[in-house]
Amino acid sequence: MEALHEKKLKYLEEVANRIREAIIEMLLEAGSGHSAGPLGMADIFAALYFHVLNHNPKKPDWPERDRLVLSNGHICPVQYVAMALVGYFPLEELKTLRKLNSRLQGHPHRIALSGIETTSGPLGSGLSQAIGISLAAKLDNKKYRIYCVVSDGEHDTGNFWEAVMFAGKNRLSNLTVIVDRNNIQIDGYTENIMPLEPLREKYESFNWHVLEINGHNIEDFVYAVSEAKAIYEKPTAIIAHTIPGKGVSFMERDYKWHGIPPNKEQAASALRELRTLGGRIKSEHE
Amino acid sequence: MLNPDLKLNPKLFEKNVEMKPTRDGYGDGLVIAGEENKNVVVLCADLTESTRSEAFAKKFPERFFELGVAEQNMASAAAGLGISGKIPFISSYAVFSPGRNYEQIRTTIAYNDSNVKIAGAHAGVSVGPDGATHQATEDMAIMRVMPNMKVFCPCDAIEARKATIAAAKIWGPVYLRFGREKSAVVTTEKTPFTPGKAEIFYQSKKPQVAIIACGILVYNALLAAQELEKEKIGVFVLNNHTIKPLDEKTILEMAKKTDAVVTVEEHQIVGGLGGAVAELLAKRYPTPIEFIGMQNTFGESGPPQDLIEKYGMGVKDIILAVKKVLKRK
Numbered sequence: 282m283e284a285l286h287e288k289k290l291k292y293l294e295e296v297a298n299r300i301r302e303a304i305i306e307m308l309l310e311a312g313s314g315h316s317a318g319p320l321g322m323a324d325i326f327a328a329l330y331f332h333v334l335n336h337n338p339k340k341p342d343w344p345e346r347d348r349l350v351l352s353n354g355h356i357c358p359v360q361y362v363a364m365a366l367v368g369y370f371p372l373e374e375l376k377t378l379r380k381l382n383s384r385l386q387g388h389p390h391r392i393a394l395s396g397i398e399t400t401s402g403p404l405g406s407g408l409s410q411a412i413g414i415s416l417a418a419k420l421d422n423k424k425y426r427i428y429c430v431v432s433d434g435e436h437d438t439g440n441f442w443e444a445v446m447f448a449g450k451n452r453l454s455n456l457t458v459i460v461d462r463n464n465i466q467i468d469g470y471t472e473n474i475m476p477l478e479p480l481r482e483k484y485e486s487f488n489w490h491v492l493e494i495n496g497h498n499i500e501d502f503v504y505a506v507s508e509a510k511a512i513y514e515k516p517t518a519i520i521a522h523t524i525p526g527k528g529v530s531f532m533e534r535d536y537k538w539h540g541i542p543p544n545k546e547q548a549a550s551a552l553r554e555l556r557t558l559g560g561r562i563k564s565e566h567e
Numbered sequence: 568m569l570n571p572d573l574k575l576n577p578k579l580f581e582k583n584v585e586m587k588p589t590r591d592g593y594g595d596g597l598v599i600a601g602e603e604n605k606n607v608v609v610l611c612a613d614l615t616e617s618t619r620s621e622a623f624a625k626k627f628p629e630r631f632f633e634l635g636v637a638e639q640n641m642a643s644a645a646a647g648l649g650i651s652g653k654i655p656f657i658s659s660y661a662v663f664s665p666g667r668n669y670e671q672i673r674t675t676i677a678y679n680d681s682n683v684k685i686a687g688a689h690a691g692v693s694v695g696p697d698g699a700t701h702q703a704t705e706d707m708a709i710m711r712v713m714p715n716m717k718v719f720c721p722c723d724a725i726e727a728r729k730a731t732i733a734a735a736k737i738w739g740p741v742y743l744r745f746g747r748e749k750s751a752v753v754t755t756e757k758t759p760f761t762p763g764k765a766e767i768f769y770q771s772k773k774p775q776v777a778i779i780a781c782g783i784l785v786y787n788a789l790l791a792a793q794e795l796e797k798e799k800i801g802v803f804v805l806n807n808h809t810i811k812p813l814d815e816k817t818i819l820e821m822a823k824k825t826d827a828v829v830t831v832e833e834h835q836i837v838g839g840l841g842g843a844v845a846e847l848l849a850k851r852y853p854t855p856i857e858f859i860g861m862q863n864t865f866g867e868s869g870p871p872q873d874l875i876e877k878y879g880m881g882v883k884d885i886i887l888a889v890k891k892v893l894k895r896k
């Protein structure tokens with residue numbers, strides 16, 4: 282991973298905004314899907330695909346590539362958009378999300394689309410799969426790193442904590458978990474549904490190294506990823522505090538936007554906001 | 568008579584027939600598979616000794632992973648290994664795996680097409696004193712219904728070893744079913760084992776009924792065949808170790824030659840071997856069938872052999888089923 286210059290940082294922020302626009306467009310076209318999570322993770326996915334990951338979009342099966350495991354598969358629109366923008370497949374294909382014969386399944390499927398590392402959607406098992414990949418890397422003396430994006434809501438599952446315990450016990454230092462701490466899940470706010478706090482202490486007590494960042498600050502995220510690489514004796518959890526629906530003011534922080542797409546008017550309003558950077562600039566797309 | 572071409576155990580019908588649990592065959596097979604291929608790894612959920620994963624763990628400690636009582640994590644961690652060039656075997660009791668981790672197996676192993684082998688030990692009521700909580704009688708059904716999954720239920724410890732070694736060489740998800748209790752060694756080293764190929768273990772001069780069996784009850788089916796022979800009722804006994812993909816050709820041949828079938832399994836009569844045979848014959852060659860197995864009930868604690876008899880899977884029950892199906896011809 283190269284150093285993050287100011288110019289690159291600005292570029293990544295622009296990419297994040299483009300990701301948000303494309304998410305709104307594809308959700309409108311699909312007519313179903315999740316809005317809040319994908320928008321909230323746009324900054325981190327811009328950073329992952331355009332800076333952090335050691336990968337080659339033209340060779341998705343390159344054995345030495347870093348592995349990105351998306352455990353909370355329902356936010357796959359953000360991953361699809363980032364993958365298309367970075368060159369895994371044509372942007373045009375984003376319109377096929379959730380449609381018949383599409384490679385872009387409603388929840389990501391490894392067999393359907395090259396570059397998707399694992400099939401996910403049912404919550405709680407992505408970290409387990411990342412653990413398996415991590416063990417394989419250690420057995421084969423491979424240097425690639427494993428990044429696993431998880432939601433906060435999936436910490437409700439027993440399976441997830443089975444995996445947290447195992448990774449801590451086995452000191453899986455090639456594994457970095459990125460927790461999308463947006464405080465919402467389908468039925469409401471996480472601390473009402475099933476309180477997770479103190480989350481940092483929970484991870485630490487299972488022998489993890491923990492970093493907490495503002496998930497919309499790309500510089501902080503890139504710095505956290507670098508620090509995780511320097512921790513040799515533990516897996517690292519980056520708790521990324523994010524705003525669900527980030528960038529679209531009427532979606533931000535409202536759990537009702539967890540599992541629904543915008544309608545035509547809402548999409549137009551969201552795109553106007555994103556293209557004018559919240560009214561700060563004029564948009565030519567009006 | 569026993570099929571001479573298959574080199575079955577010559578002492579099969581003697582009182583002192585060798586007895587060995589099929590899970591032992593799994594343990595032996597793991598070590599051989601591990602020697603043959605360095606990518607074979609074993610994961611276990613706090614049942615290393617009783618699933619017979621111990622020998623592998625001792626021989627290849629760097630390729631053995633203890634997960635604690637965490638079958639869901641075990642299934643999906645194995646899925647991650649299986650898509651990264653490894654050949655993971657996951658060992659537990661069948662009630663827990665594939666019982667407790669069904670969804671993880673579905674999403675991350677079967678749908679994900681990961682090269683994972685699921686070993687379910689302690690299947691059937693012959694688990695004995697532990698009782699119904701530990702006696703898996705639905706495992707073949709839930710694995711057979713799953714796309715991409717292959718299902719094996721070996722008849723003795725030797726076949727269990729061969730099936731384990733074969734599973735490591737077959738690409739993709741496989742379910743292997745084993746028993747806890749010692750059971751008769753029916754085959755020998757020379758008996759052929761080909762995944763997906765059922766073998767005629769016993770054939771009378773004039774077979775009137777085809778007994779299609781799997782697992783440790785193949786032995787009971789053979790004992791029943793011998794008794795029936797004395798009463799001048801001729802049968803085939805088919806060892807159908809591969810429940811999926813089913814050897815349709817051989818089963819159809821048997822059905823066409825006899826027009827009467829009895830299925831025998833230590834499992835619910837729906838969804839497993841009986842279900843698979845019934846689906847095939849209903850489609851291709853409707854034939855009267857009697858089903859030996861668990862009749863929509865759970866087991867209980869008790870001595871293994873007594874449980875087999877109480878739940879209608881003894882030699883006498885097979886004989887009665889043969890006579891019953893004969894009348895339906």
